[in-house]
Amino acid sequence: MPSSQPHSVRRSNAPGKPGFVRRYFQSASALNLMYVPALIFFGVFIFYPLIKGFQISFTNWDGYSPKYSWVGFEKYERMFHDKKILTTFKNTLIYGLGSTLLQNLLGLAYALFLDRKIRGLGIARTIVYLPVIISPLIMGYIFYFIFQYDGGALNDLVAVLGKEQVDWLSSGPRAVWIITLINTYQYMGIAMIIYLGGLQSISKEFYEAAQIEGAGWLSQFRNITWPLLAPAITVNIVLNIIGGLKLFDVIVALTNGGPGYASQSLSTMMYNLYFARQDAGYAAALGNVMFLVISIISLFILYTLRRRELRM
């Protein structure tokens, strides 16, 4: 490290040092040594496991025994016939795209509403943002009190209305949407804050000019707000999609993937395959596909949205 040479300029006159070492530490490229620790971290804990995982996905390894054999593409082929995995993929897409859509719609609506001067604004912002800093696992448990069948808070309301109580989490598709809503409730605060920042950075003069020309609220929104919010929209969509596709904690807390496999996401399914079913090869194959899917979706969205920003 150059740290051993705090005053290299003075020391460079010291006799007996090989010239190239001395010159190296004075040059700007010696600074490159400073990112070596970070690269070691990436190499050991991210790239090595990625490569290793690729290797494991072609075996029938069970996760602990020293013996295993190569099975080629068997695990990948199996995925296409495995109904549970197909459900898992569908759920993951709903978690990712559904919560992105909801978080952005609600976050933008809240930001438009809160972008004005009324009392109590700060309190509302604090409250809407509060869930963001709470563990999603705890959030899942809290919402269990609301959606549980026996004595759940929602069913109490249903009973007051004189309707028949519903076992909310007993149906897979419904559980998937409930989880999507919880994820939306928890993280819409981020979208709201980013949109608020975006709105406040738009110069008021645009709106004043538009008002003089007699433009209505809708036309002001379409022609000023919407195009100038483009960067905020990009950030929010990419952020929410990546978060939603990786969803894990809330599902574990609320349904643990159930009923059956109906609300599993790719993350929970992988956990299940590895620890409960001891099928490490299959779990690793699923992990690789998940990596591929998330990278493609996020790169595609980033690319399209950036192009949209440029055109505007």
Place this chain on the structure above:
Amino acid sequence: MSRILSRLFLAVICIVHLVPFYLLLNLSFKPTTDTSSKWQPSSAMSWDNFSNAWSEAHLSTALISNLIITAGSIVLVVIIGSFAAYPLARHRTKWNGFIYMLSISCLVVPSLTILVPLYKFMVDIHGMDQYWAVILVQVAFALPLSIFLMTGFMGTVPKELDEAALIDGCSRFSIFLRIIMPLLKPIIATIVIVLGVQIWNDYQFSVFFLQKPDVQTIPVALSRFISQYHSNINWVAAGCLVGMLPMTLAYLFLQKYFIKGMADGAVKG
């Protein structure tokens, strides 16, 4: 929209968003014998739920684990991240551009996709149930965002500062330590908040690598406690409330920094 209407709307938003917290608070103070509706305010304030949850979930040990892991990871992330960002921001060669892209691309690697090989690796290096091992993994996954934010921020620090110091005979490394480092305070605050919240609340890594009760973090200890006592809903509520308390208090007191920090982190992230 008239003033009264928007006030009313604001109140509705606040109430709707507070409902889960009202239910949690109410449940955790209700005596276990009180089986009335979750909406109905507790007749008596019972602290038993808290003391039971505190001892049964081993929350005091969990709190210490959380503090060690979060503090250790954040210190390393800030040091290693700022070190790495300096050459990437200041010495822009083609090769360094590649290194930067490589670091940022780690952002999209979902931590769970490499669960299987990482778990095996942790067993091989005897890192199971060890704080240092979890800290190292947390650091590896927190570094990409940290490098991204730091590199972006250093780009806004004028290069003339470095050049002037270099002419004065300061070595390149001490320029970083003495001149650049002290200027990084705002971005370090952002990183501490964004990644601190993320590591503090982490469940995915902790649940795999910390299986012994005496090293478990709050989320892991809570999930273990809840799977054991899930029928006793008042204990569960009390446990959840205590578990989220440290972060909630920090948020309420440092609200401005939390909201600004997370928004900055997200916009630049």
